[in-house]
Amino acid sequence: MRTWVLIGACLLLMVTHVVWAIDSEPPFSDPILEYRYEHLLQVIRCLQCMDENIANSDAPLAADFRRQIHAMVAEGRSEQQIKQYMVNRYGDFVLYDPPLQTSTWLLWTGPFLLLGIAILVVILVVRRRARMDEEREI
Amino acid sequence: MRRRLFFILPMLVLLALMGFFWRGLYLNPTIVSSPLIGKPVPDFSLSRLHNPKATFDQNQLKGQISLVNVWATWCVACRDEQQTLLAFSQQKVVPIYGFDYKDDRQSALQWLAERGNPYAAVAFDPIGNVAINWGVYGAPETFLIDAHGIIRFKYIGPITPKVIRTDFLPRIQALRREGT
Structure with missing residues (x-):
């Protein structure tokens, strides 16, 4: 019985993990934009913390990057354009996948x-x- | 002979790799070189720290060689470089402009009043939007701008007298010789 509760609790933790996301930007109503935004957060590096992407980092710089990217996605810029914007300012290292x-x-x-x-x-x-x-x- | 090469070649490859790794041990991974070197200062417009109604923009950085120092009151390393910047500003070699990054206006003004103000003028970027445009990812960072408003060099980390001597003065002199 106890093990089952434990396993259940662990499973619940895995699900609720999403709720802990640090992002404070409002979600997009358009799922395409939301997907583009979420994906960009995964592939862009937080330069302050080096080994975290900006989706998982609570560094102030990551929050600034998220805000900036959120604004650019809202403007309707493509993923490629936004990546290029970041690379032009921070170099290839800002991307997790070196081109x-x-x-x-x-x-x-x-x-x-x-x-x-x-x-x-x-x-x-x-x-x-x-x-x-x-x-x-x- | 061929047989010997067969054994020496992997050895050479290994040595080359070891050379790279050895060098890597002494590189600072937190320093990311800026792709903006050699490019004009990005267009921007910020309010001035001491006079919120006045603006500070890229045109301010044209016409003479200058330094732009990114700092903030929350930045501990900025405290360390403050004295060096003050001393350097008194030598009047080039004007130093401040870029107050993600800061609170009151604390920033108080800081400069208490510790001395090395800056010819200070741009105030409370949310850090313009800083992203400049490729700033922390404080302190210091840019060397030539008379055409082109970024020529960026130093990441606190400025010390040694950094002024070895990184900035030779470059400033070279720019003067170039006639920019």
């Missing part, structure tokens, strides 16, 4: 390059072993 460009291509392709090299090495080693075995049999 693919000349300075970051290694960041994106590096792991695949390393994987490719590793596979190549394995193939070479296996082949050589096979050859050595053949020579030994002869």
Whole structure:
């Protein structure tokens, strides 16, 4: 019985988590705008706290960012325009996803390059072993 | 020979990576370089701290080299740099403009009256909207503006005499030589 209450309480906590959101901006009546706004809060970094997005940060700067983004969404600006607005002022670091460009291509392709090299090495080693075995049999 | 290369190459890659990580240990992650360097000061219009009816805008920052110092009374590090700014303003090298960020007018006026006012004028941004336009993400931050109103340098963190000597004076002299 007690465990069930506990599990129930935990489940309830998971649901009510949303209610604790720090955002004080009023919700949009248009669901498209609301979605755009909520999504932007997820992908923009609070530069004061570094490892939080502005949806989860209670830093004053995050509140300012939310207010600014709320106003821009209300003006009808697209997600891309708003992201660009932030990047123009704060640099790429303000976005959680670093965009693919000349300075970051290694960041994106590096792991695949390393994987490719590793596979190549394995193939070479296996082949050589096979050859050595053949020579030994002869 | 090829066999040796086979072993040396991963070693070199590892050393290069270690070099990067070593450097990373000494970088300050809280300093985010501004993309506004080399760009004109964003258009803005704020009321002045000492005279709410007067405005302070981008045109104020044209015609001479100047510093714009973002500060606030709630900012502890601003307390540390206050004396340095006062001393530097008395040397009359360039005017220092204050940018009072997310602050309360009364406390700000009181602060300047008590501790001394290094600023030629102070723009007052109580909600921080203009600060976002300037790419400000904390206080103190200090911008170096050239005579054309272009942002040439931004220093994040409290100004010390050493920062004035090594970061600001050489750049101000270089701008003077450029003739801007």
